[in-house]
Amino acid sequence: MRLTILGSTAGAPSRSNPASGYLVQHGDVSIWMDAGTGTFMELAELVDPGTLDAVVISHTHVDHCSDLFGLYGYLAFGPSGDVPVKVFVPEGAADHLAAFARATAEHIFNMVLDVLEVTPGDSVMVGDVGISFGEAIHPVPALVTRIEAGGASLVYSGDTGPGGDLMEMATGADVLLCEASLDGIRNERTYPYHLTAIEAGETAAWGGVNRLIVTHIGALMDPQQSLDEAAGAFAGRVGYAARGAVFEIDGRSDGANG
Ligand SMILES: [Zn+2]
Numbered sequence: 095m096r097l098t099i100l101g102s103t104a105g106a107p108s109r110s111n112p113a114s115g116y117l118v119q120h121g122d123v124s125i126w127m128d129a130g131t132g133t134f135m136e137l138a139e140l141v142d143p144g145t146l147d148a149v150v151i152s153h154t155h156v157d158h159c160s161d162l163f164g165l166y167g168y169l170a171f172g173p174s175g176d177v178p179v180k181v182f183v184p185e186g187a188a189d190h191l192a193a194f195a196r197a198t199a200e201h202i203f204n205m206v207l208d209v210l211e212v213t214p215g216d217s218v219m220v221g222d223v224g225i226s227f228g229e230a231i232h233p234v235p236a237l238v239t240r241i242e243a244g245g246a247s248l249v250y251s252g253d254t255g256p257g258g259d260l261m262e263m264a265t266g267a268d269v270l271l272c273e274a275s276l277d278g279i280r281n282e283r284t285y286p287y288h289l290t291a292i293e294a295g296e297t298a299a300w301g302g303v304n305r306l307i308v309t310h311i312g313a314l315m316d317p318q319q320s321l322d323e324a325a326g327a328f329a330g331r332v333g334y335a336a337r338g339a340v341f342e343i344d345g346r347s348d349g350a351n352g
């Protein structure tokens with residue numbers, strides 16, 4: 095399984111790094127995981143968007159979903175592709191996304207995209223890739239995603255505060271791609287719906303993962319500080335989700351080169 099970072103900036107794209115988006119590939123299966131602002135063009139550099147097997151949207155904050163409308167335009171108005179493309183979204187997101195496109199049931203939006211709501215505990219298969227979903231702690235319904243293929247496992251936090259299903263789902267994962275939106279040590283005034291880099295490290299340690307990749311770091315933050323804080327809580331390998339980085343995930347002997 096291959097993970098390519100399309101973008102990883104929190105909240106908004108920066109001039110050099112789109113918002114959150116990842117391409118997960120296994121064999122001939124391609125899955126676009128979060129469609130943050132700026133990631134559609136990054137995706138299109140790597141694969142024909144018309145050949146995507148599925149899209150996973152962790153939640154409907156714009157830094158995770160806005161470029162779904164780029165895919166919609168590509169499929170609806172050309173060059174098009176193998177439609178409909180399945181789009182897995184959290185509870186309530188199907189109507190929310192369709193409303194932006196003013197899409198009725200017969201609208202072309204619903205001809206080219208098959209938007210399917212999933213809830214924590216659900217699992218789906220996309221080709222020979224298994225995807226399971228858990229609860230993230232966020233102001234809107236949000237998902238933690240675990241992807242398993244060829245004996246390798248990748249867990250993506252989406253946006254989440256402490257709690258929910260992240261720790262349980264991360265257990266034993268080869269790679270934990272974890273948000274680290276906040277720096278420093280949590281106190282009573284710390285925002286409850288994101289994680290600190292230290293908490294990302296603690297989650298990796300608790301789950302016994304092979305490798306931690308910190309992501310969703312704001313444009314005004316220093317990723318090196320986030321790396322250092324996460325590494326202080328996790329003795330394993332820690333990387334940063336830099337735009338364009340590629341991680342080969344191959345079970346317990348992953349040869350990640352990012
Ligand atoms: Zn976000």
Ligand SMILES: [Zn+2]
Pocket residue numbers: 153155232253
């Ligand atoms: Zn969010």
